[in-house]
Amino acid sequence: MNKGLIGCAGLCALLMGAGLANAQDALKYEMLQQHLDSQPAQLRVVAGDSLKNVKITIADCGPQTVMRSIGSMTSGQIETISWKQPLGRYQCRVDITAQTSLGSAVRAKGTHEYVSTAALSMNIDLRALTPDVSDVMLHTNRPVQNASIKVTAEDGSAIDSVETAVDNQKDIKLSWTPTNKRPAVIEIRVEDGSGAWANSTIVYFQIPHTDIVFDTAKHAVRPDQEKYLQESLDKINEIIARMSQVAVDLYITGHTDTVGSAAANDKLSTARAKAIAMWFRKHGLKVPAYYRGVGERDLAVKTEDETPNEQNRRAVYIISNHAPVDESALGAFNKL
Numbered sequence: 001m002n003k004g005l006i007g008c009a010g011l012c013a014l015l016m017g018a019g020l021a022n023a024q025d026a027l028k029y030e031m032l033q034q035h036l037d038s039q040p041a042q043l044r045v046v047a048g049d050s051l052k053n054v055k056i057t058i059a060d061c062g063p064q065t066v067m068r069s070i071g072s073m074t075s076g077q078i079e080t081i082s083w084k085q086p087l088g089r090y091q092c093r094v095d096i097t098a099q100t101s102l103g104s105a106v107r108a109k110g111t112h113e114y115v116s117t118a119a120l121s122m123n124i125d126l127r128a129l130t131p132d133v134s135d136v137m138l139h140t141n142r143p144v145q146n147a148s149i150k151v152t153a154e155d156g157s158a159i160d161s162v163e164t165a166v167d168n169q170k171d172i173k174l175s176w177t178p179t180n181k182r183p184a185v186i187e188i189r190v191e192d193g194s195g196a197w198a199n200s201t202i203v204y205f206q207i208p209h210t211d212i213v214f215d216t217a218k219h220a221v222r223p224d225q226e227k228y229l230q231e232s233l234d235k236i237n238e239i240i241a242r243m244s245q246v247a248v249d250l251y252i253t254g255h256t257d258t259v260g261s262a263a264a265n266d267k268l269s270t271a272r273a274k275a276i277a278m279w280f281r282k283h284g285l286k287v288p289a290y291y292r293g294v295g296e297r298d299l300a301v302k303t304e305d306e307t308p309n310e311q312n313r314r315a316v317y318i319i320s321n322h323a324p325v326d327e328s329a330l331g332a333f334n335k336l
Contacts, residue, residue: 027051027098027106034115034195040082041114043094047073050101056081061092061114073098089194090114117196118142122188126325129183129204135175136186140198143168144190153181154205156242168193182206185243203246204324205239207232207317212276217260219271221279229279232317236280239319240287248321250285251333252277254293257312258305262295269293270334276315277336290323290333298330 026049058066125137151159160176186202209232212225254273256265270293277289
């Protein structure tokens with residue numbers, strides 16, 4: 001039996017010991033308080049001594065009383081009893097009797113709450129995180145009663161933490177009080193009325209860096225620009241190390257100014273973003289890398305067509321466990 005998660009993120013499996021028979025712990029049991037309705041309910045019988053005539057009765061824990069007999073058990077042996085339990089909350093009565101090798105009667109019994117519940121999950125709509133972003137929308141697969149959110153800045157300082165009752169909603173907007181810092185880690189937890197829960201951690205670091213210069217209409221990384229890529233890679237690896245408990249990826253988006261055709265700029269920015277990703281990989285990037293080029297479709301500074309502008313010739317590096325979602329349709333990422 002696992003004290004961790006059963007089948008879905010957020011469904012807590014808790015072991016319960018009960019009714020120790022005597023000072024020698026000759027007979028005891030352990031049980032899962034919660035499980036998915038797609039999985040069987042379980043109880044483990046643990047022999048602390050050689051036992052015979054082991055009989056298990058589990059009542060009020062489903063449509064039928066569960067009765068099992070085990071001829072004998074050696075010291076340290078564990079037997080698992082499983083049964084089908086429909087959705088619901090049950091007050092289960094457990095009664096186990098046996099005899100020790102010396103013929104003494106031993107018994108373990110107790111009443112415990114069992115919860116059989118459906119998997120709880122959520123999807124999150126996430127915009128690119130900036131200091132003025134102060135909410136996320138999430139969608140759960142069934143109504144929940146409570147939700148909480150904790151927001152942390154890129155430097156590790158707390159931005160806000162909010163708990164709220166959501167009154168059996170499936171579409172939930174969670175808001176926090178913004179500061180002048182960019183959110184980087186968002187932790188969300190939801191709970192339903194049965195005690196099941198789901199959680200999600202969103203990681204989103206936009207890496208500050210010096211943009212490298214490419215030769216006109218070229219995408220090869222110039223040797224004199226590699227020092228800037230190394231500076232960026234050092235920052236990227238620092239963030240990856242800090243977030244080692246979360247599986248993150250690197251997302252690189254290339255941009256151009258308005259000089260040249262839109263189609264040519266899309267192609268060029270994609271090639272440059274890929275070249276940067278390949279350089280990072282060659283020089284020690286360990287996480288998956290994704291790249292795309294959006295050409296002149298997302299200008300940092302709005303200009304007329306055929307206007308050279310250094311601020312628009314840039315790349316954006318994002319460390320995240322979710323592919324960035326843009327307000328405009330900029331296209332999908334390619335995996336390196």
